[in-house]
Amino acid sequence: MADNLQKIASKLYDGEDQEVAELVQGALDQGMAPGEILQGGLMAGMDAVGRDFKAGDLFVPEVLIAARAMHAGMHILRPLLADSDMVGAGKCVIGTVKGDLHDIGKNLVKMMLDGAGFETIDLGTDVGPEAFIEAVREHQPQLMGMSALLTTTRGQMKATIEALEEAGLKESVKIMIGGAPVTDVFAREIGADAYAPDAASAVDIARGLVA
Ligand code: B1M
Numbered sequence: 001m002a003d004n005l006q007k008i009a010s011k012l013y014d015g016e017d018q019e020v021a022e023l024v025q026g027a028l029d030q031g032m033a034p035g036e037i038l039q040g041g042l043m044a045g046m047d048a049v050g051r052d053f054k055a056g057d058l059f060v061p062e063v064l065i066a067a068r069a070m071h072a073g074m075h076i077l078r079p080l081l082a083d084s085d086m087v088g089a090g091k092c093v094i095g096t097v098k099g100d101l102h103d104i105g106k107n108l109v110k111m112m113l114d115g116a117g118f119e120t121i122d123l124g125t126d127v128g129p130e131a132f133i134e135a136v137r138e139h140q141p142q143l144m145g146m147s148a149l150l151t152t153t154r155g156q157m158k159a160t161i162e163a164l165e166e167a168g169l170k171e172s173v174k175i176m177i178g179g180a181p182v183t184d185v186f187a188r189e190i191g192a193d194a195y196a197p198d199a200a201s202a203v204d205i206a207r208g209l210v211a
Contacts, residue, residue, distance in 0.1 A: 004032065008041030008073065013048050015065030017072035024073045034080040038117065042073045046115030050200035060108065063199065067111035074114070088117045090210035093135045093173075094145035095123030097156035102149035105179060108199040109145065116203045118143075129156070129163035136169050142210040145202070146192075148179040157182070158190040165191075174209040178202060 004027045011019045020042075027037050049066045052058040058066075092113055096106050103125045110120050121139050123131055127146075136144060144164075148154040157177050164170045174193045177186075187195035193209055196202035 002040070004030070005037065005040035005044065008037065009045035009048065012042060012045030012066055012069045012073065015062065015069050017069040020069045021072040021076060024076050028076070028080070034077045037073075038077055038081065042070055042077070043115065043117060046070055046112070049115070050112055050203055054198065054200040060104075063108060064111070067108075067115060070111070070115045088119050089113075089207065090143055091119045091121070091139060091141035092143040092145055092206065093121045093123060093132065093139055093141045094147070095127035095132065095135075096125040096147045096149075097153050097160065098126055098128040099156060100148050100150050100153040101125045102147070102179075105149065105199070106145075106147035109147065109178065109196070109202045112199040112203050113145075113206060116207065118206065129160040132160050133163055133167050133169060136164065136173055137167075141173060143176060143206055144173045145176045145178070145206075147177070148182060151181040154179070154181050154186065157192065161191050176202065176205055176209060 004023065008020060008023045011023060024037055049058060049063055053063050094106060094110055096103050110122050113120050121135060123135055132144065146157050146160060148157060161175060176194045176196055177192045178196045182195060184195045194205045196205045
């Protein structure tokens with residue numbers, strides 16, 4: 001059984017989406033629990049991807065291909081996990097702020113969070129404060145993520161946090177920000193709970209924030 005999980009993790013790392021799907025189905029057919037396959041196979045593989053991406057041994061295309069393999073496995077597991085009422089890592093609303101159309105990094109963060117078992121609600125790009133507020137009200141996530149790639153749009157992060165405060169929602173959710181023009185100091189200045197420099201760190205930080 002442990003051998004099956006190791007194979008799933010290793011094929012996921014290699015981005016072999018079809019093989020991951022077959023292995024996941026095979027493990028289910030042998031009676032393995034969906035949660036066990038998720039934790040010991042898919043998440044273990046994605047954790048290794050995150051670790052090696054952070055260390056500079058993997059690059060963006062490899063992470064995207066691994067994430068695709070994760071999706072192939074999750075496609076089979078998700079309905080079963082929902083049936084078994086398995087509790088995920090947490091819920092996260094994420095988006096690129098108003099005026100900003102860059103989404104490659106944000107998508108990568110979303111994929112890594114998905115891979116780590118978070119339920120992510122992706123609001124897309126050019127997301128204004130009102131849309132973030134509406135999503136926090138509707139989905140009641142533990143975590144809200146904002147991405148910005150332009151120095152001219154990072155001010156929207158502050159505007160969004162202020163709007164959350166005015167709406168009385170700031171204390172209900174942890175806020176993580178990221179993107180090239182953003183720093184740890186900036187995060188503290190605007191009242192965000194954390195800054196993540198890359199997608200792999202975002203997962204570690206998100207886990208810490210919702211723990
Ligand atoms: Co634009 N662009 N762009 N662009 N673009 C940059 C960002 C720029 C640095 C290029 C440059 O001049 N050297 C510059 C910004 C300068 C500045 O403000 N300091 C720039 C500009 C000026 C512009 C336009 C204004 C150009 C123009 O039209 N005159 C325009 C703006 C459009 C708009 O947004 N309103 C524009 C447009 C575009 C394209 C549409 C052509 C395209 C975006 C396509 C897309 O995203 N779908 C594009 C691209 C591709 C880039 C570059 C080349 C690459 C960005 C990228 O995807 N990087 C970029 C130059 C560069 O970075 N070399 C540039 C890869 C990605 C994986 O990294 O996004 O940093 P990154 O994400 C990382 C981390 O930052 C972090 O994790 C990710 C993965 O490790 N992270 C988070 C990101 N979000 C996070 C959120 C988190 C946590 C971590 O928590 C929630």
